Amino acid sequence: MSMKNLNDAGRYEQAVRIIQEAGDLALKYFENLNDLIIEKKGHQDLVSQADKEVEVFIRGSISMKFPEDQIIGEEGGSTISSMNAQSEYIWVIDPIDGTANFVSGIPAWCVVIALVHHNKVVEGLILDPVRKELFEGRAGIGSFLNGQR
Template structure:
């Protein structure tokens, strides 16, 4: 395992322990609203602090971009992008579907990734050029197949209901042609599941850099493709350059991605 990936795994497990303990005591979360249908708990904050502390102990000069405000600008060559608890709404409601997401960018390019599900004990990892793994075993995205038999994943614009009709129209076009569609509430796990071949594809708009960073590298290293809604590459880098500018994300094998993009365009 790459040394930096090894540290990321340790950080993810440290955060996972905090999250698992918090999940056993949901009456003591101190839930706060960050925005419309956007919540944070003391567990999110504690988990992010644990991740940064663990990584800083090994790499004190690295930079960080964290969902819960843990942004530190040091060495720009090494930037960790962190979502300490992706799926906070599930967590708050006691739904056991959420994950820790950690990615490292080296000179602006994805280099290492970890998505850790602390409830199922599933650790998804990837290093650039070395493939993707689940608990140490190689995983691969699905290969081209009949669209009518695919299982896809998505999300609805729960923070921006003004986009609901557009989103429903896109959903209807896609859903009518595929096997089924899941909506589970964690972008990091949706992308990890695409990498593992559990889902054939995934699309969502409104993602932040920390939602997609680790999952994007997992999918690519598992042989999948990542585009935006227009079919352009690298929505993550658009979001990092100008937050809020990414034109959605589509993931899957090339055939599935091509089909989803076509339907998204109408």
């Protein structure tokens, strides 16, 4: 197995762990919507306390394991700096895709993490915490639902 594949495998395993923990955190907020703080980002664009805190969790988890990697998130923007501008890995995250549904109590939202290696998406994960469904796709390997093809 090449070093690149070992690096991708380690990142993939961490991505699965991170998305599952992020989904658990988001689900706790979803189950307690009455306490949720909601703001408007734009005319029809909402952001909730859950969006922000789930993204902070994901960013922190990635940065702790892979400090050299870049992160692009919906709420927090990019971590591109002179220190990691040449990183070969970029994580793209949407902490709660479907915020309008989320804050309305509609169980049609998910947590999304993608991993880009040299400008090519190599892994993508979509977790629906309500239905406990993890959709996974890995370049050259295939796609899975809860680990099954």
